[in-house]
Amino acid sequence: MLPALLVEPVVRAALLEDLGRAGDITTTSVVPEAVRARAVIATRQPGVVAGVDCAMMAMRLLDPAIEITIHRADGSRVAAGDTVATVAGPARAILTAERVALNFLCHLSGVATATASLVDAARGHRARITCTRKTTPGLRALEKHAVRAGGGVSHRFGLDDGVLIKDNHIEAVGGIGTAVARARQAVGHMVKIEVEVETLAELETALAAGVDAVLLDNMAPAMLAQAVAMIDGRAVSEASGRITRDTVAAVAASGVDIISAGWITHSAAALDLGLDFQKG
Numbered sequence: 001m002l003p004a005l006l007v008e009p010v011v012r013a014a015l016l017e018d019l020g021r022a023g024d025i026t027t028t029s030v031v032p033e034a035v036r037a038r039a040v041i042a043t044r045q046p047g048v049v050a051g052v053d054c055a056m057m058a059m060r061l062l063d064p065a066i067e068i069t070i071h072r073a074d075g076s077r078v079a080a081g082d083t084v085a086t087v088a089g090p091a092r093a094i095l096t097a098e099r100v101a102l103n104f105l106c107h108l109s110g111v112a113t114a115t116a117s118l119v120d121a122a123r124g125h126r127a128r129i130t131c132t133r134k135t136t137p138g139l140r141a142l143e144k145h146a147v148r149a150g151g152g153v154s155h156r157f158g159l160d161d162g163v164l165i166k167d168n169h170i171e172a173v174g175g176i177g178t179a180v181a182r183a184r185q186a187v188g189h190m191v192k193i194e195v196e197v198e199t200l201a202e203l204e205t206a207l208a209a210g211v212d213a214v215l216l217d218n219m220a221p222a223m224l225a226q227a228v229a230m231i232d233g234r235a236v237s238e239a240s241g242r243i244t245r246d247t248v249a250a251v252a253a254s255g256v257d258i259i260s261a262g263w264i265t266h267s268a269a270a271l272d273l274g275l276d277f278q279k280g
Contacts, residue, residue, distance in 0.1 A: 014100045036090060037090075039278065042273065046080055074145070074149040106272065107268075128153050128259070129153070152264070203216070215260075228256055
């Protein structure tokens with residue numbers, strides 16, 4: 001569960017975007033103010049839920065009088081037809097908040113479900129699944145929360161909490177050793193240093209420089225296994241590069257510590273959920 005202090009500005013901005021200059025002209029013109037309703041938010045396909053707090057905050061921001069019951073918290077595995085939450089209160093507020101609430105819930109549940117698909121496929125191996133900085137602008141905290149809800153772990157949150165020296169950094173300064181030495185001199189002792197490598201020769205250079213972690217980029221499983229043997233516990237090993245549900249098991253079998261995948265945040269399909277009013 002994310003702190004409300006982080007969630008509210010994002011949800012509030014989404015509501016303002018939707019309400020525009022005149023508010024929900026459809027609902028206010030069609031539904032009398034006194035009408036009350038009860039609605040169920042339910043899944044239409046199996047998956048892993050995330051973003052429930054965001055969805056419920058959209059309701060509360062529209063009208064604090066809306067009564068909310070959460071049946072499936074973030075991280076819950078659900079089948080088609082499962083009830084995630086029920087809401088009751090002023091019909092106008094529920095209808096106006098509906099799309100923003102579902103946008104957050106469907107998208108973040110899609111991220112959690114995509115993550116869980118990799119976690120499940122890699123089960124039985126030591127590797128943990130992590131996301132990257134390939135997130136939707138403005139939604140990083142929420143998407144990384146959804147990754148954790150799906151059983152993954154978080155990579156660095158941004159550019160300020162970990163050193164990741166990539167190929168262009170190395171090209172800019174002329175070598176891995178120079179880049180690592182400069183980073184170590186510049187950052188504090190609590191900051192980890194990771195280097196991206198594409199070959200075993202580059203890996204050996206990175207290890208000699210004393211890095212904390214190595215990103216093994218676009219290596220086939222056989223080469224990954226060689227890299228893990230070379231590392232021999234001297235650094236954290238991270239595999240990355242076009243890893244899918246079909247390939248993740250073979251990557252995990254190489255013995256790497258971490259498997260990172262950008263698509264679980266930037267290209268995850270939304271999980272289908274809907275909100276329906278109940279009669280009576």
